[in-house]
Amino acid sequence: MLTMKADRTGLSIRAKSNLTGWSFILIAVVMIATFYFYPMVQALILSFKTGTGSNLTYTGGSNYVRLLSDKTFLTALSNTFIYLIIQVPIMILLALFISVLLNDSKLKFRGFFRTAIFLPCVTSLVAYSVVFKYLFAADGLVNSLLMKLSIIQEPIQWITDPFWAKITIIFAITWRWTGYNMIFYLSALQNIDSSIYEAARIDGASSFKQFTKITVPMLKPIILFTSITSTIGTLQLFDEVMNITKGGPGNATLSISQYIYNLSFKYTADFGYAATVSYSIVVIIVLLSILQFKVAGDKK
Amino acid sequence: MRKLKRVFTYAFLVSAAFVSIFPFLWMIVSATNKSVEVTKGRLLPGSHLLDNFRKLAESTDLWTSLWNSAKISVLTTILAIVIASLAGYGFEIFRSRAKDIVFSILLLSMMIPFAALMIPLYRMFANISGNLPAIGIDTMASVMLPTITTAFLIFFFRQNSKMFPKDMVEAGRIDGLSELGIFLKIFMPTMKTTYAAAGIITFMSSWNNYLWPLIVLQSPEQKTIPLLISNLGSGYSPDYGLIMLAIVIATLPTALVFFLMQKHFVAGMMGSVK
Numbered sequence: 001m002l003t004m005k006a007d008r009t010g011l012s013i014r015a016k017s018n019l020t021g022w023s024f025i026l027i028a029v030v031m032i033a034t035f036y037f038y039p040m041v042q043a044l045i046l047s048f049k050t051g052t053g054s055n056l057t058y059t060g061g062s063n064y065v066r067l068l069s070d071k072t073f074l075t076a077l078s079n080t081f082i083y084l085i086i087q088v089p090i091m092i093l094l095a096l097f098i099s100v101l102l103n104d105s106k107l108k109f110r111g112f113f114r115t116a117i118f119l120p121c122v123t124s125l126v127a128y129s130v131v132f133k134y135l136f137a138a139d140g141l142v143n144s145l146l147m148k149l150s151i152i153q154e155p156i157q158w159i160t161d162p163f164w165a166k167i168t169i170i171f172a173i174t175w176r177w178t179g180y181n182m183i184f185y186l187s188a189l190q191n192i193d194s195s196i197y198e199a200a201r202i203d204g205a206s207s208f209k210q211f212t213k214i215t216v217p218m219l220k221p222i223i224l225f226t227s228i229t230s231t232i233g234t235l236q237l238f239d240e241v242m243n244i245t246k247g248g249p250g251n252a253t254l255s256i257s258q259y260i261y262n263l264s265f266k267y268t269a270d271f272g273y274a275a276t277v278s279y280s281i282v283v284i285i286v287l288l289s290i291l292q293f294k295v296a297g298d299k300k
Numbered sequence: 301m302r303k304l305k306r307v308f309t310y311a312f313l314v315s316a317a318f319v320s321i322f323p324f325l326w327m328i329v330s331a332t333n334k335s336v337e338v339t340k341g342r343l344l345p346g347s348h349l350l351d352n353f354r355k356l357a358e359s360t361d362l363w364t365s366l367w368n369s370a371k372i373s374v375l376t377t378i379l380a381i382v383i384a385s386l387a388g389y390g391f392e393i394f395r396s397r398a399k400d401i402v403f404s405i406l407l408l409s410m411m412i413p414f415a416a417l418m419i420p421l422y423r424m425f426a427n428i429s430g431n432l433p434a435i436g437i438d439t440m441a442s443v444m445l446p447t448i449t450t451a452f453l454i455f456f457f458r459q460n461s462k463m464f465p466k467d468m469v470e471a472g473r474i475d476g477l478s479e480l481g482i483f484l485k486i487f488m489p490t491m492k493t494t495y496a497a498a499g500i501i502t503f504m505s506s507w508n509n510y511l512w513p514l515i516v517l518q519s520p521e522q523k524t525i526p527l528l529i530s531n532l533g534s535g536y537s538p539d540y541g542l543i544m545l546a547i548v549i550a551t552l553p554t555a556l557v558f559f560l561m562q563k564h565f566v567a568g569m570m571g572s573v574k
Contacts, residue, residue, distance in 0.1 A: 018396060042424075113313045122555045122558045127526070127547045264419050279416060
């Protein structure tokens, strides 16, 4: 064999092939380093500075002290956690439930149901947000429908009441993402051997038992995956809030991303403090991901 | 009992499907109605589609925004799949310990929220503006550059490269092809489905991107479709028919991609977990 014979450049074939390998990945590495890791470091440095616009001076940890007593930040944080704690579990359960129903091979119109429920995923976040804003307006279609059916007597202030505005946002996100999660569960369900269910049925296990004792444990890795992506997505919530409620009324629906946007581009630019707020999301994402792995990933 | 269960199943699925589809039907129907009729809750198609279209084309930057979005999305998609597939191929075919470590570091970038990047990125492009206005703030390049390369797409191509037979690389070498030649002439044609799936997800996210263009694009002639819709939607006296038509037009490309390539579309999504 000719391996290890040095070529004209003096490199062995093995080393040369290694070099070729690096050249394949070079552009990607440079791009990720430039547009992810370098800005991350910059944001960290920024978070220790204050000032307006580009006049920034180091002030140590004062931004972090400010963060803890910043009422708007705490409101945005608690809003985000309300979305997280209520919306993500509802959506995941709903998606699981629908995919279990759809996994029945005797079901008619399966393809139609699957496509219909997945359809919201083709819309852009901005487009569907504007549609929802109008549907849920005080004089919008949802209210007039509910009133015609005599479910409510007076229109609900879906957009302008602090409580209902949060509900509207939760409705909207659930509408957009349930079908997306469903697709993951459906494809995982198809990999479960149907004889397991048959055996369970013979043993007299109820549908509910089958769901909790077979389906959920078998789908654990994919449920973990989708709950992590949904968590990260919710922590970065921006488009919906910006276009449905603008964060209002007051700050009742403000998300952390929107607060960062406001601090940097709406009010007098305070990039230093905005960077500090943005690091709080990074910390939360890291902590929650570790937690979710610990809780759900122990058996895997 | 069994019958009851079946009735419940269908009732539940029909209502879920109805809730999912209804906003689409409403926006399509509303695009053909006058604004007043939309507020009155008219749910039947009307005859004002052309009127709405004429007003939309005259009073907004519809064509400019569509053209901007199309340019940005198509270019981003092409560059993204080329760069990510080169990398995914490189990581898998020229595997080494050092590269595996680099790969894991790249994957960490998936955890970084965009909210934490937008300020430094904005400042970066604002600084470039002075020396290189062509890629500074308010340009197509500034929208594209940070979104072209994602660790997810590299991961996706690497996962799929595992199914690519290594013998074919060897065969290419014996035939005297260069390493790049093997990639271009053997890998790319064999992995068509992977490219299609990656292309679809990239196109969708680029076409729908909102936050970053909102930050860097300032002049009206640079705006993309999501920015146009967001602007229309935040007006005080909205023309519902017109806005709904704009939303329908903005949704058409992604809906078409979805219906024409449903299989690849789902494959693209699933690529992340296989």
